[in-house]
Amino acid sequence: MREGPVALRPTARGDAGALLAIHETPGVREWWGAPAEGFPFEDEDATRFTVLVEDRVAGLIQFYEEDDPEFRHATIDVFLDPAVTGRGHGTAAIRLLVRYLFEELGHHRITIDPAVDNVAAIRSYGKAGFRPVGPLEAAWRDESGEWRDLLLMELVDRERITRT
Numbered sequence: 001m002r003e004g005p006v007a008l009r010p011t012a013r014g015d016a017g018a019l020l021a022i023h024e025t026p027g028v029r030e031w032w033g034a035p036a037e038g039f040p041f042e043d044e045d046a047t048r049f050t051v052l053v054e055d056r057v058a059g060l061i062q063f064y065e066e067d068d069p070e071f072r073h074a075t076i077d078v079f080l081d082p083a084v085t086g087r088g089h090g091t092a093a094i095r096l097l098v099r100y101l102f103e104e105l106g107h108h109r110i111t112i113d114p115a116v117d118n119v120a121a122i123r124s125y126g127k128a129g130f131r132p133v134g135p136l137e138a139a140w141r142d143e144s145g146e147w148r149d150l151l152l153m154e155l156v157d158r159e160r161i162t163r164t
Contacts, residue, residue: 027082
């Protein structure tokens, strides 16, 4: 999947070192916490893609699926190397994954839940079409042990709802 200089591909073993280094940068770790042992392959429930910018590893985007037909949707998360942020690459990566989730996997609803004070992420998600639903109070415990609020955001493909 590609949009301009941004591409997504399934995360490969060879990506682990670069992704771990990015995960450890203060601008990522602040929001993602410490990487788990075995990262980026420790979470069997997540489907992960490596984000490439000009064919270099620049981050990770992942999704989880709720397959119960009465609640079916996908939830996504993303991080980018702070060295490449602020240029629309995150928004492009999100758009690529959204198209994949809607067109290839048939989802009609996607959610994301950034920290309420992660202004840059919220702005990027808004540019990709997500709208705020509301705050989730004390929903995430950060590395210091403090409970933090998240902002639930969603993107709904209204046309898909009427077709299914």
